[in-house]
Amino acid sequence: MPGLARSGGLRRLSMFSRILLATDFSENARQAYAWAAELARVHGGTLVLVHALESDVVNPGTVYGGPFLPEGVDYQALLAEFKQSASGALEAAKGELEEKGAGQVETHLIDGGKAWRVIIDAAKELNCSIIVLATHGRGGLAHLLLGSTAERVVRGAHVPVLTVHEGDRMS
Template sequence: MYDRILVPTDGSREVERALEYAFDLAHEHDATIRALYVVNAAGYGGLPMETALEGVSDALREEGRAAVSRVEDLAPADVTVETAVREGSPSQVIVNEADPLECDLVVMGTHGRGGIDRLLLGSVTERVVRRASVPVLTVQVDPDGVDGRAEELRLAAE
């Protein structure tokens, strides 16, 4: 059912909960994991000096390489992991990365915002769920979350 599973990571320990689901699915379906880290270029665009910008960009890319390398380190021996570090708007890069690679599924964590926070503050996960042309499995990674269950959401691209 699944051949390629895209797993965005921010390098945090909380994302490891989503990785567990991705690894289990990859094992069951003999699928390949594609670990993706997105350097959010907009986050440092207002810095005053070009050399400072280059330094920040290099540091963020290095952080990304470490994050996807961690996914490789955590993967069970029978699960193949590919890695990528991209630059841009996180939700857009994730959606774009899923399509060209013909991924069957995106597995990503959510911090479990609810109520008015969820309505006013669109998260990267919510944007991906709304725009992805493949199923998105969201995994609650917030340690204070209600129940920590995963739910699969299938939404057509707008």
């Protein structure tokens, strides 16, 4: 079963008119699509699909204070390709959600730093009443080194957060 943090129980589900679904396009994230689509369908809500584009991943000055990309690589062209790829993946995800009966789906590609912060800020700015996101379930050293986007969202969000774990499937 997915986890519903800060919900006050199922009674509040009818209040979910704008459902933010955060995606990184991973297989885990795609498992959360069915849950978000069902919330939108049942409650007549709008699904707000958000991808946090962490462009600093390809920024030449972000790795240990020095250049990450080999000399001669056009950073701006690489970033444009990165954005175009993410935009295409968002449109494909939108189509998949519509096929699942999600109804109205908005897409937002947001370049603004760390994914957890983008998700929390987007929920506020886009007037969302719940956040749905997958957890990768990393534990131990991987969790300590990489952190947990889902955990940070649950701790920092001003709205309920539905976390979908690997293997959580709609019946």
